[in-house]
Amino acid sequence: MRLPGTEEWSAQAIAKRIAFERNVADGVRYVLRETARSDRITQSQRIDRFVASDAIFALGRAAELAFASDDFGLGITICSQLVGNQLARPTPPMQFAFFATVGALLGLFDVYFTSAGVGIRLAQSGVAHDPGFQQFTAWPFASAVDASRLVRLLLPAAAVSNLSGDARRVIGGGVESSLKRSVLDEVVVSPEFRLVVGLDSARGQMQSMLGLAELEARYSQRVSRLRSDEAYWRSLRPRGSIVDWPLLALMTAGIRGGMQLSDQIRTSEGKFIESLARNFAVFRPR
């Protein structure tokens, strides 16, 4: 299924834009190197750490264009490129969260919560992607907004890793956490957390549905706003993400867990994500 509003995008224009985004993920690196060189930062590894790269999001945009135009296979190929990209591994929180979500959706990573932070490790069901690979980031302590945003972004990745139980214990007070009380209070009432709770318990089904409705409405509104920005939309440069990756991960986890989603989805944008989630739910990495 195509994302509503993309019907007028030609196959040629889509291919051209995807090629640009895939190229720019690498191309940015060379310009960053020249910038670092002229700023007298010379060691290449330091350069990569110094300059938080947009490469991961460029590949994300390419994958979104592929999924939005109903090319699941190409989208998967780009996602695989994304998690294998060295530049995707610096640890700014937004990059980390996106990297974790895509890897978990592909079934390559398990994303797990602890009282001190959140980690990524190779999924037991996954193939040998990079033996010994693991990454961990501590909960941000300087900003409650950053911390709650990071938790909410990563809850879906934990859910699709089938590790939402750990996340519930960290957020719900089952274990002592380094997260501030204000962060926990905000996350507990978030739609992401309600959905995760619903995935794990029969009595949570209603909460889960309410959470899903809220996230779906938010996504539908966002895509409508992006479509209304005609100049950017027509040139296949929407001013923001056209796939809601956390919602996709939550729906994928829900489908795998036997949730009946179809009756609950109200919007055509939501149906697009559900359709994509059904593909991910049966996808197995090779």
Next chain:
Amino acid sequence: MQLNWCYKGIAENPAFGDAEAYAVLTDTGILSAWMLSNSGMALRQANVDSQSVLSADALDDHVNDYSSVARSTPYISLTAGCIEFNGSISAPARYPALRTALDFATNGGATSGYVFRCWVITGLKSTPELPGTAEEVRDLNLFSDMYTYHREGEVTAKLFVPRRQIQWVLKVGPDTKPAKATWIPKGRPKRALLNQNFVHPDRASNVIKAL
């Protein structure tokens, strides 16, 4: 006043190739369309007219109606990237300058082109009529009516960017990777051409050394 690092992407075309990109660093600086289209004007007249063409109206045309002034605008679009508010429950979206510069330099991956790194002086208020400072169009506190292209992170220079404020130029191919340029000796890596006469912005900053 502030000193802003910026990038500028220019696509290769019949009127702008390796020789012109080289000349930007060694000779001309980055020229506005107005400067290019009036290159034969006598200096005395150019001095008068170049000041007259700068206005709030002309800047609005440059940003919001570029196609109508593409051959005559006295302004030059640079990019410094931007952060865009994305609703109270979503993370702000970051639009990096490098991506915008590569997009313009390659016409979205269709041609080869050039990425320049430069710095300009911007004020904390809007002064589109005054030469010498650039306008931070990306700042919606100053330019709330120029939101349409906010994502491009525009900083708008006036008339020309002096060559001594341009640090380097990198030629890139349609694939956005470094490309062969005439200034790169045979067998040498495809790197940026550094401006030997570049003046670092630290020289113009207000950090004063102790004597």
